[in-house]
């Protein structure tokens with residue numbers, strides 16, 4: 001959960017946005033920071049990027065042949081920083097200040113990093129590369145729809161691998 005009374009960074013005191021989905025899920029999608037719609041609703045990825053993300057994820061799950069085997073309850077969707085950045089892109093220094101909160105959310109999960117901020121954050125914190133995938137942020141795909149097909153294929157392959165590993169872990 002976001003640190004309600006956190007004073008960790010320059011955005012302390014503003015609205016804080018929680019993630020979306022199942023906090024106990026084995027998979028996470030990691031974005032950058034909440035946008036305008038998310039701030040209004042108080043939930044991550046509920047604006048236009050979030051709607052596209054849901055659609056892309058649905059397509060990737062279907063392409064992997066995992067409909068009925070992976071659902072939205074298998075995902076936790078969150079951001080590198082969870083407070084209102086007032087339109088500013090978080091720096092690595094900002095992400096480092098919010099890492100204690102985020103690392104608790106991500107512990108034990110496979111993480112799909114959406115965009116460069118998330119990728120840089122995971123790399124800096126030496127997130128195991130066999131538990132991470134780096135893809136475009138959906139906001140980029142909104143502006144460049146031709147990138148959607150590649151996103152779906154890469155996530156499809158990652159989900160297939162993760163699903164096999166999760167199946168193996170339960171045997």
Ligand code: SF4
Pocket residue numbers: 002003006007008009010011012013016081082083097098101
């Ligand atoms: S973004 Fe993170 S570090 Fe900054 S005030 Fe909010 S919870 Fe604290």
